[in-house]
Amino acid sequence: MxxxxxxxxxxxxxxxxxxxxxxxxxxxxxxxxxxxxxxxxxxxxxxxxxxxxxxxxxxxxxxxxxxxxxxxxxxxxxxxxxxxxxxxxxxxxxxxxxxxxxxxxxxxxxxxxxxxxxxxxxxxxxxxxxxxxxxxxGPVVPAHVRRQVAGARAGGVVVPFEGADFSGDAWAWARSGDRLTLMLADGLGHGPEASRASAAAVRELHRSAHLPPPELLRRLHTELAGTRGAAVALAQLETDANRLRFAGVGNIGARLLEGDTWRALLSRPGIVGVHRPTTLTETLLPWSADRLLILHSDGLPSRWVPPSDPELLAADPAVLAAVTVRDASSSASPVRDDTAVAVLAPNPPERP
Structure with missing residues (x-):
């Protein structure tokens, strides 16, 4: 966990x-x-x-x-x-x-x-x-290794419900060849048992990042059997083809910025590890420098408003995630459940 x-x-x-x-x-x-x-x-x-x-x-x-x-x-x-x-x-x-x-x-x-x-x-x-x-x-990493970036950036924040030590929400990303897969998992409920379910999903992601999203969801369903189960969304970027593949099960929200328009990406009803849809479909989308993806658990209000500030959209993905959580809540009305936001963004233009 x-x-x-x-x-x-x-x-x-x-x-x-x-x-x-x-x-x-x-x-x-x-x-x-x-x-x-x-x-x-x-x-x-x-x-x-x-x-x-x-x-x-x-x-x-x-x-x-x-x-x-x-x-x-x-x-x-x-x-x-x-x-x-x-x-x-x-x-x-x-x-x-x-x-x-x-x-x-x-x-x-x-x-x-x-x-x-x-x-x-x-x-x-x-x-x-x-x-x-x-x-x-983090650890001291040689400069030549730090320069080998992956073709995109990801970041996120997790806010446990009521100050708990562990959250039932988790995000992670992994690379296999030209595939970068971002996952957000929301273990059913909250507390230690929900956290165990999302932690199991993270472990399987790192083992199976070479699989396309529908197949990876099937692996996750098997791996999470015996846990409470989780809602899971997967966004896989094929960097060579500049293509994004998306698939999800459960109530993980996904918003894709295309130019100046936000588009909702839909998941199938169900709970990974407990009740998986018979058919798992994926959405295929082009990926370019004007794209940006936000995944979030249901700790965010359903009517949260995506950011429009160009400076924020170009910021570190984790900063964007933290601002999203901050602006969807308030000091008087904090998050209502375990809450996680993860962002996948293109690399910033190289400085001359």
Whole structure:
């Protein structure tokens, strides 16, 4: 089961809780002492910023796959820290990201230093609506391996229901040859048994990422027999053919951005591992630089509105996922169930 640390930061005592949670995630990821120290510093700074700059917020910490799977290299888990708030936003982003600048007078490090020491850092802020700051830190990876990106990016966030340690929702992605498969699984109900079902789906994805979505769903149905079962959606990108294959069973939502239009992708009714449809069909779609896919569990309200901000759509996929969760809820009305959002996005244009 995937551990998720959810730290509401409403007073100064929770800053220490954020640091302890980050160190626990670093231990789970197998990070060495210097990288663990970096994780601890980033979590401390982001939590302190939430408290003093935004009047409080939420820190989500877990161990995730990297946003771009390296070709020919083993996947390495990285610690992801997302700071989410409904605060006033940042007035001067450039100044806030200046290395050493701190509006919090905490460690004198600030967002600029967080960006420098993290492997990946993303920030999205809107005046009057809030800010999402996200950092990932993993094992030291040689530069030539990090450059072997997969042809697309993926990212996501998971918010357990009522602060639980484990979520029944899980997302993952895996590569096999020219196929990149993104999965979102929602174990029936919530709590440890739901988490076991979604964890079993993640394990099978990594074993069977070479299969097309309908066949992979059949494998998942067999693997999840004996569990509570799960709703599962699979989006498989064939990078050589620039084609997206989608199939799902259960109530996982899927929205595909095509140019400036959002299109809903439909799954079949059922529960993987318990009741699978006799016929499993898939949707075939072209994939290009103006496409973007959002998968989400039913923890999001059914009438959530997809983002339209071009800057956000081009952001780190996990930042987009965190903003989606944030904007579909509020500090007064948090998520109503285990909630997961996963995003598949094209690689950004290469800088000259």
């Amino acid at each position: 995937a551990r998720v640390w959810q730290v509401p930061v409403q007073d100064s005592t929770r800053v220490r809780d954020a640091r302890v949670a980050a160190e626990g995630a670093a231990a789970l990821a197998g990070l060495d002492e210097p990288r663990t120290a970096a994780v601890s510093l980033v979590a401390t700074e982001l939590a302190t910023n939430l408290l003093k700059h935004a009047g409080g917020g939420l820190l989500l910490i877990d161990v995730v796959a990297p946003p771009a799977l390296p070709g020919g290299a083993e996947e390495a888990g990285v610690v992801q820290i997302a700071a989410v708030d409904h605060g006033p936003g940042i007035a001067d982003v450039a100044e806030a990201l200046r290395d050493g600048f701190s509006t919090t007078r905490s460690l004198g490090a600030g967002l600029g230093t967080c960006r420098r020491i993290a492997d990946d850092f993303g920030l999205h802020t809107v005046r009057g609506r809030g800010t999402v700051a996200l950092a990932r830190i």
